Amino acid sequence: MSQSPPRPPEQWLIGSYHHFQRDRLAFLQACRPLGDLVETHFFGQKLYLINHPEDIRRVLVEHADHFPKLNARDQGGLADLAGEAWQRRNRLIRPAFHYTRVQNYADTMITHTDHALQTWHDGQTIDLHAVIHEITMQIAASILLSADLSDMGAEIAQLIAKGQAFLSRGGGILAALSMIGDLGQFQTYKRLRERLIALVRARRITGEDRGDLLSMLILAHDEHGDQLTDQEAADEALGLFIAGHETTANALTWTLYLLAEHPTIQAALQAELERVIGDRLPTVNDVLPYTDAVIKESLRLYPPAWVIMRRIRGAISLQGYPLDSRGLIAISPYTLHRDPRFYPDPERFDPTRWIESDPPRYHFLPFGGGQRICIGREFALLELRLLLSLIAHRWAWSRAEQTPITPEPLVTLRPKQAIQLTLKIVKTGY
Numbered sequence: 001m002s003q004s005p006p007r008p009p010e011q012w013l014i015g016s017y018h019h020f021q022r023d024r025l026a027f028l029q030a031c032r033p034l035g036d037l038v039e040t041h042f043f044g045q046k047l048y049l050i051n052h053p054e055d056i057r058r059v060l061v062e063h064a065d066h067f068p069k070l071n072a073r074d075q076g077g078l079a080d081l082a083g084e085a086w087q088r089r090n091r092l093i094r095p096a097f098h099y100t101r102v103q104n105y106a107d108t109m110i111t112h113t114d115h116a117l118q119t120w121h122d123g124q125t126i127d128l129h130a131v132i133h134e135i136t137m138q139i140a141a142s143i144l145l146s147a148d149l150s151d152m153g154a155e156i157a158q159l160i161a162k163g164q165a166f167l168s169r170g171g172g173i174l175a176a177l178s179m180i181g182d183l184g185q186f187q188t189y190k191r192l193r194e195r196l197i198a199l200v201r202a203r204r205i206t207g208e209d210r211g212d213l214l215s216m217l218i219l220a221h222d223e224h225g226d227q228l229t230d231q232e233a234a235d236e237a238l239g240l241f242i243a244g245h246e247t248t249a250n251a252l253t254w255t256l257y258l259l260a261e262h263p264t265i266q267a268a269l270q271a272e273l274e275r276v277i278g279d280r281l282p283t284v285n286d287v288l289p290y291t292d293a294v295i296k297e298s299l300r301l302y303p304p305a306w307v308i309m310r311r312i313r314g315a316i317s318l319q320g321y322p323l324d325s326r327g328l329i330a331i332s333p334y335t336l337h338r339d340p341r342f343y344p345d346p347e348r349f350d351p352t353r354w355i356e357s358d359p360p361r362y363h364f365l366p367f368g369g370g371q372r373i374c375i376g377r378e379f380a381l382l383e384l385r386l387l388l389s390l391i392a393h394r395w396a397w398s399r400a401e402q403t404p405i406t407p408e409p410l411v412t413l414r415p416k417q418a419i420q421l422t423l424k425i426v427k428t429g430y
């Protein structure tokens with residue numbers, strides 16, 4: 001065996017940087033057939049691309065201690081923390097996102113969506129991403145903070161778009177999924193943070209328990225009686241608020257887009273909803289296998305977290321190659337999910353591939369894996385299921401214009417172009 005893993009064509013000094021920046025997803029996909037472990041560099045910064053589920057499991061689970069999160073710090077939200085600080089915070093907040101707790105948020109998700117849908121009308125054309133982003137933001141603000149942030153809705157959407165563009169301008173892949181802590185330089189973020197700190201202080205003074213996540217953060221203390229400071233509670237709440245609506249908005253946008261492109265699949269989904277839900281609102285107990293399959297298939301083709309980054313600590317090998325501890329690890333769910341070895345005809349949107357069986361554990365990674373697996377997984381899946389059911393049960397939709405839509409891999413995977421949809425009412429009266 002050669003001394004180092006296979007490499008893509010590289011340019012002197014800059015390595016693969018130019019190829020990567022020209023088209024990030026195409027670059028990652030072109031590297032995949034080169035091997036399960038591919039090595040390249042950007043201006044001397046070594047990068048290992050991990051393409052096989054078994055190696056992904058080694059990195060995220062078996063040898064997780066050798067692969068800490070990139071950009072981890074000792075302050076910020078859960079996603080930013082490492083070591084002891086992460087352990088402590090994780091213990092504090094993970095229970096709030098347990099499947100059984102998350103079920104309690106269903107009513108808020110339904111009420112906000114129902115309210116938004118009441119304003120839609122037959123024949124209307126909507127800017128899909130903007131409309132969905134607004135709904136998921138109001139849901140996250142209400143469930144996580146019991147706050148109405150509608151006065152800042154447009155500003156928050158703009159903050160996230162600006163933050164994504166700014167962070168992706170440089171290394172791009174290196175900044176991926178580290179957005180939250182880095183938004184601090186933007187005025188809107190500062191104002192949002194101040195507003196949250198004021199909210200925390202006010203609640204601390206009155207001792208009021210609103211039963212939401214923010215109250216839990218304020219009131220929680222560990223076995224030593226330690227509590228989060230006002231700033232820590234505000235930063236955590238803000239991190240969860242941003243991570244908790246931006247990714248879900250992208251996932252639902254891609255799902256509705258795919259269904260607009262595949263009217264027969266949209267009709268099959270509507271048939272299931274009509275059969276199971278009939279003339280009422282959806283509930284958490286509805287059994288909707290086709291709806292679930294549509295969501296998984298959309299997360300397969302357009303995983304909002306298109307890359308997961310790690311550092312390397314200590315001496316460790318993969319595929320028999322010793323890794324350079326100054327190197328970085330990139331795992332791309334986007335590339336993995338389109339690997340023909342694991343998904344036959346991978347570019348095809350085909351929800352039925354999920355009906356018979358789920359793929360093995362590390363073949364499907366929209367929420368990552370190991371101890372840093374997405375804390376909001378159950379929250380997101382419930383929200384996607386309820387929102388998609390509510391929308392598709394009452395509305396049909398088609399593309400208003402047939403211009404090509406391409407994914408843009410910034411911090412999250414967003415559609416590069418605005419997607420305009422024309423709505424058609426299919427059910428009224430409840």
Ligand code: HEM
Nearest residue numbers: 079243244247248251304305366367368372374375376380
């Ligand atoms: C479709 C929606 C979502 C997707 C695709 C997604 C994806 C991910 C992924 C891949 C990770 C792991 C990153 C890594 O290992 O480096 C992650 C972590 C995280 N996610 Fe999500 N997420 C979603 C929704 C949510 C929601 C709704 C929340 C909160 C309400 C949330 C909060 C977090 C947090 C706090 C972490 C960091 C966990 C830790 O480091 O311990 N996410 N997410």
